[in-house]
Amino acid sequence: MTTSLPPLQQWVDEVTELTNPDRIHWCTGSEVEYEQLIADMQATGTLSALNQDEYPNCYLHLSDPTDVARVEHLTYVCTENKEDAGPNNNWMSPADGHAKVDALFDGAMRGRTMYVIPYCMGPIDSPYSRCGVEITDSPYVVVNMKIMTRMGAAPLERIEREGKFIKGLHSTGDLDPERRFIMHFPDELSIKSIGSGYGGNALLGKKCHALRIASFQAREEGWLAEHMLIMGLESPDGETHYIACAFPSACGKTNLAMLIPPHSLPGWKIWTLGDDIAWLHLDEDGRLRAINPESGYFGVVPGTNAKTNPNAFDMIRHDTIFTNVARTTDNEPWWEGKKDGEPAFDWQGREYDPADGKAAHPNSRFTVAATNNPSYSKLADAPEGVPISAIVFGGRRARLAPLVYEAKDWNHGVLVGASVGSETTAADAAEVGVIRRDPMAMKPFCGYNFADYWTHWLSFPDRTDKLPRIFHVNWFRQDGEGNFLWPGFGENMRVLCWIIDRCENRIGAKETPVGYLPEDGDIDTSELDISAATMRELLSIDIAHWKKENDHFGEYLDGFGARVPEALRAEQQRVAEELNQAL
Ligand code: OXD
Numbered sequence: 176m177t178t179s180l181p182p183l184q185q186w187v188d189e190v191t192e193l194t195n196p197d198r199i200h201w202c203t204g205s206e207v208e209y210e211q212l213i214a215d216m217q218a219t220g221t222l223s224a225l226n227q228d229e230y231p232n233c234y235l236h237l238s239d240p241t242d243v244a245r246v247e248h249l250t251y252v253c254t255e256n257k258e259d260a261g262p263n264n265n266w267m268s269p270a271d272g273h274a275k276v277d278a279l280f281d282g283a284m285r286g287r288t289m290y291v292i293p294y295c296m297g298p299i300d301s302p303y304s305r306c307g308v309e310i311t312d313s314p315y316v317v318v319n320m321k322i323m324t325r326m327g328a329a330p331l332e333r334i335e336r337e338g339k340f341i342k343g344l345h346s347t348g349d350l351d352p353e354r355r356f357i358m359h360f361p362d363e364l365s366i367k368s369i370g371s372g373y374g375g376n377a378l379l380g381k382k383c384h385a386l387r388i389a390s391f392q393a394r395e396e397g398w399l400a401e402h403m404l405i406m407g408l409e410s411p412d413g414e415t416h417y418i419a420c421a422f423p424s425a426c427g428k429t430n431l432a433m434l435i436p437p438h439s440l441p442g443w444k445i446w447t448l449g450d451d452i453a454w455l456h457l458d459e460d461g462r463l464r465a466i467n468p469e470s471g472y473f474g475v476v477p478g479t480n481a482k483t484n485p486n487a488f489d490m491i492r493h494d495t496i497f498t499n500v501a502r503t504t505d506n507e508p509w510w511e512g513k514k515d516g517e518p519a520f521d522w523q524g525r526e527y528d529p530a531d532g533k534a535a536h537p538n539s540r541f542t543v544a545a546t547n548n549p550s551y552s553k554l555a556d557a558p559e560g561v562p563i564s565a566i567v568f569g570g571r572r573a574r575l576a577p578l579v580y581e582a583k584d585w586n587h588g589v590l591v592g593a594s595v596g597s598e599t600t601a602a603d604a605a606e607v608g609v610i611r612r613d614p615m616a617m618k619p620f621c622g623y624n625f626a627d628y629w630t631h632w633l634s635f636p637d638r639t640d641k642l643p644r645i646f647h648v649n650w651f652r653q654d655g656e657g658n659f660l661w662p663g664f665g666e667n668m669r670v671l672c673w674i675i676d677r678c679e680n681r682i683g684a685k686e687t688p689v690g691y692l693p694e695d696g697d698i699d700t701s702e703l704d705i706s707a708a709t710m711r712e713l714l715s716i717d718i719a720h721w722k723k724e725n726d727h728f729g730e731y732l733d734g735f736g737a738r739v740p741e742a743l744r745a746e747q748q749r750v751a752e753e754l755n756q757a758l
């Protein structure tokens with residue numbers, strides 16, 4: 176196979192010349208191709224079959240132990256002007272960026288097959304979708320892209336028709352962390368990634384295209400590319416509201432996106448559209464509509480069990496690629512928090528010895544088609560997407576943020592989103608309780624200067640008066656002894672019901688300097704073992720603590736200098752004044 180599109184053919188020829196592969200394979204996206212690649216990888220030891228009776232069509236890949244996560248310090252945005260990348264990104268000039276990685280790509284595919292993967296982010300016939308082509312020397316990337324994107328012949332046909340595509344060049348190189356770079360060239364709509372086979376660094380449709388490059392395009396074209404799950408909440412009388420939620424990585428987006436409502440809320444159903452990325456566009460009526468550009472989940476495995484995420488636990492029982500989990504003696508996948516079985520071999524393939532650390536890598540992953548999810552929403556494939564009633568931000572805050580609150584208006588909501596942060600835990604930092612600022616949960620993913628990004632968010636009320644309401648949730652509030660106050664997981668549905676009631680103007684709220692909070696008793700706690708005092712604590716705000724937080728955020732904004740939009744400063748100062756008055 177080749178292509179009728181000259182610029183694509185020319186680029187493939189240039190890459191062939193540079194990287195020197197032994198063979199070129201244009202991916203069709205067929206099942207036969209997938210099965211052949213799975214068989215080839217088993218033959219070379221890249222993949223091994225798991226227990227096929229218990230886990231049909233499930234396979235295990237073990238990464239190089241130095242290549243198990245995204246590498247933010249090796250991820251660059253290459254723009255002519257450093258200010259355009261902003262303090263939120265590592266920067267290199269495009270000339271330096273190309274020179275640095277092209278030297279590493281030189282001959283990198285010798286002895287290997289080069290795969291050309293045409294893909295479409297979003298429903299194949301949606302005007303909101305965007306296509307790309309990833310060239311890679313990793314068959315593991317190809318099979319993962321088959322699950323995570325619409326890939327192969329149909330996207331190639333769309334690319335040839337439209338003549339437009341994002342160029343993504345990837346090679347695992349020699350997996351040496353010293354020769355690992357993830358480079359983005361937003362002005363050229365291209366990506367070059369070398370030295371890593373890990374999902375976020377290597378499946379270029381995901382973070383590189385659908386967030387970093389897409390966020391840049393979205394600003395130019397007037398839409399938003401966000402690190403958000405999308406879910407539908409169907410009420411007992413059959414009305415469905417869609418919400419989009421942005422939480423930093425590892426704050427439970429996948430669990431929330433497919434939660435099962437508690438028995439005490441009979442008749443409610445959840446429909447999952449996406450667990451990681453949302454592309455949001457204003458439609459002709461001025462409503463914000465969302466599509467999920469992905470078609471699968473690349474989720475964290477540890478902690479997944481029948482209680483925390485029953486839908487995910489079911490969906491990864493078949494047709495799943497596991498990466499860096501442990502195995503039992505029966506060759507079943509095993510991970511910490513599975514609550515079933517014992518590990519026999521760890522994520523490095525060694526006989527399990529607790530002295531070597533965890534059996535499954537804490538960032539071990541499942542790759543699975545969205546259609547495997549029992550709560551899959553067919554509208555995930557709808558070209559027009561779904562209308563969004565609420566945008567929900569969240570972070571991991573032990574003390575500060577209440578269980579839920581609502582922003583006063585869109586501009587205040589932009590401040591709420593921009594101030595998203597999570598406190599570091601003992602597991603990931605020497606200093607516990609430090610705030611890691613993660614505006615809109617996009618710190619690792621915004622492809623341009625955050626100050627310009629906030630300006631873009633603030634431009635939406637000029638274009639429509641039908642914007643969704645904005646909320647903030649915190650599932651992680653703790654008492655003085657460090658115990659979580661809120662049960663989380665399926666019970667989070669109770670908070671989502673309050674959010675829907677607010678969107679429908681069915682319920683009042685308490686006005687405070689930080690936003691609107693639920694009145695006592697307005698969050699349904701029936702059949703939940705939680706005292707009225709605990710609920711009050713969960714919904715309390717400490718004005719002095721908020722004042723410190725607001726000041727801290729003001730200092731953070733200073734780091735972005737004169738580009739910070741005036742309206743965001745004004746919001747921060749307005750809240751500061753209200754807090755001062757309340758003190
Ligand atoms: C992430 C992910 O790191 O989704 O955010 O993998």
Ligand code: MN
Pocket residue numbers: 402424451
């Ligand atoms: Mn993510």
